[in-house]
Amino acid sequence: MSLEKQDRVFIDGCMDMLHHGHSGAIRQAKLLARHLVVGVHSDEEISFNKGIPVMNMDERCTAAAAVKWTDEVARDAPYAISLDFIDDQGCHYVVHGDDITTDANGVDCYQEVKDKGRFMVCKRTPAISTTDLVGRMLLHSREHHYGPRSEIPYSAEHLELYKNYATGPDAETPMTQVYRYRDGQAQMLVDGQGPSASQEVVYVDGGWDLFSAGHIEVLKAVKDQNRFVVVGIHEDRTINQHKGFNYPIMNLKERTLTVLACRYVDAVVMSVPFETTKAFLATLPFTVQGVFHGPLPLPAEQHGYEDVMDMLQIVEHHRFEELNAGTIVKRIIARSDEYLERQRKKGIKATNEAVLRAAEVGEASKA
Template structure:
């Protein structure tokens, strides 16, 4: 009787090992977790149901979107900068393809600037993360695959203006076919062709006036008037904000000031601004007015409008802020915080003066040759 009354004990001894073994096998198949209870070292059995993880956000790093935009970028201007700004807004990292000199000659004619000059200009923009040199003018399927696999490009970007090859086909047909093409709006009012036209017009008018100086024609009446090649482009406050860093100097920032015309922004300007920025923590750039430039360089200058020049400088990765229409001479008002808001924000530590020289063989060969710092403001204040 005793044996029969305790039979459930013996049955348990028989079945429990099987039950325990089954649980262990199940746990092994599903996998053990140590994070369910929130304590390391406490094993738990994760639920196999997919709905269990719906409310849980995976802590995986989001892949950065890389976009690609190519171009000749000859005679770099604010339109180029705005295009690259828009392209960068479509991704996290912007890779720029710089078309080779040979490709430009074959498709558009000889470039004005060399590859090295164009590379300095493009890489000096604040929105550019990487540059691919000697890129092809047309994006073929072979180059497109290289972009996707070697450079991890997600999308190819171009403006809404047509880009046709000499045979009339679309240069971006392969990217569009692959479904990896995105389009941005072209900046109206400026182009490299337009700038070349302004330069030629300025040189022609200058030559005519120089020739008339030796004749009976009164050059003062016909040559002193402001020339008409200057663009009437006026930026909106929104465009200026888009180009701006949006940050002022810190409380203990070393602020460096440099000014100039910065007409036809070129590689020499980039190098100058880079070296100026290395001297402090915040670079403030003064852009001379059109009237100031004309008075000092001649009635046929500047080629670029004040606001065009300001945007070109503001697009530089080395520039933190600009003063549009800055005076030629540094005044006490610009340094002393008693007179204007600008000077309250910009307490200058150093004034950097660049000496520019122009070589005879190239209209664009203006190079920065010398830097010096003066902390004796009495030498420059008027």
Template sequence: MTMNYENDANRLWIDGCFDFVHHGHACAMLQARQTGLRAHKDESRLFVGVHNDTDINYNKGAPPVMNGPERYAHAKSIRWCSAVLEDAPYVTDPIWMDRFRCKYVVHGDDITLDANGVDCYHVMKKMDRFKVVKRTYGVSTTEIIQRILTGIVPGPNDEDYRPTVNELEFCSLGANGFDKHCYVFDKNLSQECQVVGGGFEMKLEDTVLVIGDFDLFHVGHIDQLRKIKLALAPDKKLIAGIKTPSVSSESGNTIMTLKERALSVLSCKYVDGIVMEPDCSITDQPDIFSKVYKMDSRELIDGGTFSVYLTKEIIIGRIEGQRDVYTKRNIQKGMTM
């Protein structure tokens, strides 16, 4: 296929497994979006190729925790994704990129190998159609699986448990990757507790709140956020209150840190802002919002494609059900059990 690449610098490609999608995946998409031309930021498009279950199993030596439809839907929900291309080849193929007129593929500054030990981007590097962005430090699917396998999870007093202002500002950016969008508050909605300002005027009477811990943030959660945003309150802004259960509570520590949960929720295109660890000024005064919803309530779960069956416990069960497989894979990746 003969192409004129001159007009395609704002059509970008990123690909991967997108298993257990976390804020590292979202930040990679955002950085990829930002490699486009800022002068034409609203014209940029990011095409996300997602590998199928069979290719992942073959090349990684273990099946993905989340199945194909779950991974496709989660990738599609990230604010900076323009379109998801299912069954994308494990080794990036220029023919696929040409089909969508993408000039460059973008990837983090780590090496990804196929089952034969070959760099998955070697073809694109030779063609000078490869761009590198910084890999998000401290988060990976492997690390999250490790916590489930060992039962060792981070606590509120651990280093890096909370997000920095810079991280919150970054993940609050709008769909074009440059403009402001989401608000971020810590504890309550007072001016002194506003951490990040959004790209719109917030009016509480035009705002709905949904409260949950959003642990192992997954498409079951996203189904519920989508239902609120598109069906239950389509003319309202949606704020997510991200609570952290006390250690003494029945649920105990969450598997993911507040940082991981906050940045993951912020990256969802259905969300317009978050309140980290909301206090009683919010939870005990629901009438300050147009409506308050509770995650995993029947009102939100009913009718969802994924929310009707997918829960944190189901995900943990998938890993526990193949403990030997995931333990072997994590050891091969340098983890100790």
């Protein structure tokens, strides 16, 4: 398949608890498209073909639309893609990962477009899936956490990922800057586009765990008036010290990649301190003029903003303000039996899909 960019390309998915695997696939699809349409399956389609989704339709569409490589969102995309639906979207090609996804009947969801030569493949992101994240919550796993001062998030392999996810809306041009805060200094990891002379530079920090519409609405509000938004991301240990249990559900690398994919973010600083102080802000390569926090302030003893109260602005209330990592975990636990059954069925489904994929690869090798 030619890598020449097409006018309109389609990629779809559940986009449930949207993570860097989803956004990575969207980025790869954007490399093939001048205009990328992202289809999002309905709650009913997901429940019938895969199992109950964690996030509802509005939450999933909001997350998909916030990915900076998304040009358009198509709600209620069918789980099994038809040529008629793709034609209605004005797209010639459909992009999907190099695995096989089957419907409730065990049939390849993309067989119709594959048969007509209108299917393009992107590389599936390993070691991350909604199923994995649900499993971490159900099993209370901490194996995904990085230890204090771990260098794993800063390996050459991960730096290359940050570079890819820091690209702009065309998925190629460097845009978002990435820094690491360590020993009182902000070290640049990925260069990008700095603030213009007219932009107000503002800072907003957090764990950004299970990045969702709740986080997105905050960042969208902060970005208002074309501010240059610097996002601080806490280390795994910092979050665990304050939230306990097996938080964060996503580790530092996973959270950084998901934040980088958001269109409302201009710079990311990894491993920032929990306490936001003027001394810390002075170490950043920007003159920070404002500090923001979401509409649900932390308890006074965990505030972390005492030194910057004269700079602090609280984001106004929004429709997703109750949505955060804690409420998402509560959704899973409240329906744990259903999600355990979903995990079991997913395992059986994955075995069947692996068999179909092996057969497909075998046929391709004979061609």
